[in-house]
Amino acid sequence: MHMADALISPAVGGTMWTATAGLIAYSARKVKAAADDRAVPLMGVLGAFIFAAQMINFSIPATGSSGHLGGGMILAILLGPYAAFLVMASVLVVQALFFADGGLLALGCNIFNLGFFPCFLAYPLIYKKIAGGAPTQRSVMAGSLIAAIAALQLGAFGVALETVFSGISDLPFRTFVLLMQPIHLAIGVVEGLVTAAVVTFVWKARPEILNAAEGFGRIGSVDMKKVLWGLAAVAVIAGGALSWFASSNPDGLEWAMFKTSGKEELESRDGVHATAAVVQERTALLPDYGFRKSEAAPGADAGQPWPAVDPGTSVSGLVGGALTLLLAVLIGLGLRRRKSAA
């Protein structure tokens, strides 16, 4: 469920980047403050373990599908939330760079969805409550199962929210949520079972490891209040800083506004909005797409015709598109030839 660059708007991507950067800085400070050299190689190697373990699949009987270890939850159990968050973030950075899973702008969303929810919500609020203190096999099992399911549900909900706010996909919020949540319930159950089984396996084989992880919990106890306040601050600042950007580029917000208020745009058309509208009209081949929606509602053929139906524009767009494509390819090939000749 990696969020992709192709599906997000700059405003959503930027906000999530800011939130994630804040969390990384905060976690890094916490890990540094714990000053445990032992953590440095442990975190690195456990990240590599998660990466390797994700490639090993097992078959789920009677479904024809397969499951694997997810990561966030088991890392939180072994390392505590802050270190686990950093490890999860590093895994996602490498996946984004080498496998282009997601992408650079969506990285903020992905780290948040797959790192924040398991490490900072599910682990302290669910796992610790059930299996903290004196763990037994049953409590470890129940704790990791429920926590993993909850983390994935929240993550999937995050993906749905980010996609809908970006407004690139046409899926309505309700449909999207109805699509995402059940799928991720199944994935969550599988991940929960795997996490629980692996944790109990380790606990049986070497109980001191989990106890050490508890001791490692000096950096394990989350000050939830601080994290939440920090996040609220980030949201406000990011919202303020990005609102200029968002309004000069109203794609996502415009759509969200249309959805919520039924109006294509709010009435004010002055200042930034007016210039934004000009820029928008100049740049878009199919300008002001909001029209189409409001047009479709009363009746498909009522109202003014949508601008791009003009066949002239379509043809010149197609011709020009093909030409530009050709040019881009030619530039690439030309440079390559010159290079090999040189």
Place this chain on the structure above:
Amino acid sequence: MNNIGRNSFDIGYMDTLAGGDSYLHRLDPRAKLITAFLFIVAVVSFGRYAVFALIPFLVYPAVMISLGGLPYGYLLKKVLVVSPFAIVIGIFNPLMDREIVMQIGGIGISGGWISFASILLRFVLTVSAALIVIALTGFNTVCLALTKLGVPRPFVVQLMFFYRYLFVLTDEAERMVRARSLRTFDAGAMRFKTFVPLIGHLLLRTLDRAERIYLAMRCRGFDGRIPMIRSLRIHFREVAFVTGWAVLFTVLRCYNIPLLLGSLVTEAFR
């Protein structure tokens, strides 16, 4: 070679590419990172029906791949096999949005197909931009750039450690999976009952390895910092590189080149 082996081979190959020597390879990694980021922001800032206006942006990957001497075919294949999430979500657009917005020779094209095409194009552009950065720079140099850009040191150290041991652990996992499949007549996928101890043992070995690394580092006087010898400088060429691309992206963002070009051509024939 099974799936696991291929993955680590892929990562290794990207670093091999980064070992190349070209103008772009020698450029300060910060310049490349910032340019890639500007490119992605410019691409995703288009409205959701933008298709033609996005095409000129292909010039960026084309130029970078050519000047950097990267293999076109390999990168193209990587873009194509990459995670299909965007495509899975995008394919709903033609289903949800069926209004005809464009006529080409009597065939109506609905808004949904146009926005789907837009998603595919965005996908190709953004994915190739990310891959190009790493193929021209290499991971450790990217990490160095991140330190210089102010990313907290514990996180950069984590990235470098993770990357260093990624190969070691994927090899280890591959050996374990191969050993299992050689000892079973069941060539199919693993069952849960086998999977859990296998992963569990991999985890135990990993923890032991962490302990060994820690002791080895103590012996060598490691203090949690990885010193980096290579120093980075911003020269005129880095500034020129970023500014040049930024100007081009802005122009491409503000003017719909294909439309202008197309109307020029169709006018000429009219």
